[in-house]
Every structure is written in structure tokens, then in C-alpha cells.
Amino acid sequence: MRLLGSFSMILGGLLLLWPGFQPDPDPQPQPDIVSEAFDKYEQLWRDARAKTAEALETGALSGAQETRDYEAEANQAAREASMLPLAEHEASSYENWDPAAHARLLREYQ
Secondary structure, three states: HHHHHHHHHHHHHHHHHHHOOOOOOOHHHOOHHHHHHHHHHHHHHHHHHHHHHHHEEEEOOOOOOHHHHHHHHHHHHHHHHHHHHHHHHHHHOOOOHHHHHHHHHOOOOO
């Protein structure tokens, strides 16, 4: 009986190592439109910060107001580029606007 238990344990361990018996990895959740928009915005925002730092280091920007204006323009461009798919997604809900339907659309973002 002891031999059967040892054999079963070894066989079970080998089956776990066998490629066909690997458990499936947990599926990764699909990113939703809001996550994609904010992830893109974050990357564009970080890129803009790096560009601002470079402009300050090279002397292309030298004043506080000039730097604020430069960053504001970069922020606006980042928001427009990243949020456009989200705005397009919502635009259709305004064509035949209905409070309940619009509320359902907004609840998708939770």
C-alpha cells in the first residue's frame, strides 16, 4: 500500500510537469475604453513632462509663464488625443438622448 501511495504521488507530480496538464493561466481582463483613454493620457502626460524638462535644460524655455503656457498646450493636446475615442463613444448617445439610456452608458464606466 505504501508503494502504491508513493507511486501515485510521483505519477501525480509528473503529470503536473507534463505540458499538456498545465493549468490554464488566469485570463487577463480586456481593457475598457476608459482605462485605455486614461492609460494613453498618462503616457502622453509623462512624455510632455519629459519634453518640458528637455526644453528647460536646453534653454528653449526660460520663464515661468512661458513654461506654464508650454505645459498647458501639451496638456490640452494630450487630453484631446487620449479622450477622443471616449468622446466618440459617448457622442452617439446624444443623438436620440434619453435619460435612462444615458445613465446606462455612464454606468458602463463603473
